[in-house]
Amino acid sequence: NAGVMQNPRHLVRRRGQEARLRCSPMKGHSHVYWYRQLPEEGLKFMVYLQKENIIDESGMPKERFSAEFPKEGPSILRIQQVVRGDSAAYFCASSGQGANEQYFGPGTRLTVT
């Protein structure tokens, strides 16, 4: 039973480019969460999605960031026009219906040069 999968594991982008991060939840899980971890800090919630719906985006920056979880395929976190301050590790987690345990993927480490 595969766990949460994220790709790519490492992503390098120049300032102004777009970054697309992908997350496939655990089999049977319909809830996806994205978190950001800045160097030497804890994880900060960004967005919570169910299939085709954004449930809570209270942690998402107002500009340049968007997320989706389509009916088919992985969840995507998209960052447009990246800046150096976007450099961080982005983690995806998933949970089952009605469950409060979240299972994390290995993360995508984004470096903006």
Add this chain to the structure above:
Amino acid sequence: GNSVTQMEGPVTLSEEAFLTINCTYTATGYPSLFWYVQYPGEGLQLLLKATKADDKGSNKGFEATYRKETTSFHLEKGSVQVSDSAVYFCALSGIQGAQKLVFGQGTRLTINP
């Protein structure tokens, strides 16, 4: 709002020493409480959890008890090993299922042989 405060690190101990990492929380209602562990270069792994007052979560020799009166969830282990070296995060989630996690800042633990 909900928040989690953890004992500041880094913490360095010798093998077989007793470990305590303090965690206190502020929350409305009765949150679920978690400890996650992050090994270098990896995502977070759920270590243990407790969902109501006086519950004790335990796993791999680690324990934590949900103390409502002191709003605490301290992590303990009687005899640490070198392989326990990692960053430990205390977290809470809302009283309903499938809610975002609020994390403490993390405590880096190093165990010397």
